[in-house]
Amino acid sequence: MAEQCPNCQSTRIGKNNYGKKTAGVVGASAGAYGGYIAATAGARAGAALGAVAGPVGATVGGIGGAVIGALLGGATGASAGVILGDVLDDRVLDNYHCLECGYSFSADSGSENDIR
Template sequence: MAIQCPKCNSTLITARNMGKKACCSIGIVAGGAQGVSNALKGARIGAEVGAFFGQTGIFLGRLAGALVGAMIGGISGGIAGAKVGEIIDDRVLDNFECMQCEHVFRID
């Protein structure tokens, strides 16, 4: 069933997803901060694994470990933030906008 505008009955409706966008951004920043901690742990583990290949292995192991740790933190934070934002969009915010009359509304 197509969503209709309660004001003009148009079916030209778009989802705004403001909560999802905002919470995803906040989640990425928070996850990135957590990723710093993960990066330090990853660098230590990478250096231990890379020690088998000499000084170059230690350097590359630290670099790879730090990058993987930071990416995991940022990605997981972004995903968690997007899920929270999705719930906020559905239950709290007026998430839909009519493209014809610009009326903003939500579906209960």
């Protein structure tokens, strides 16, 4: 983390983490949707095979599979999104902000040639 603001040299620095937050939400949504779609296809196959056990077994198995698939997909998508967002925060966005003067900067903006 940058220890000083390049503008006022303050050590009171905060992080925005906009990329991490946004990509995490988008990843969770996409993962949950993808997991639900995959689980629905699996639930159809399970329902067809579960028809031998009766309609109750097919229904419970189908619903349970869809919910579990959506939850696992959402968790996987969220973690992938957070990793991507962390990279965006560190390399693309001005993730740091000075709590004294309000200046926003990235971790590598401490050079003399920084454009303000």
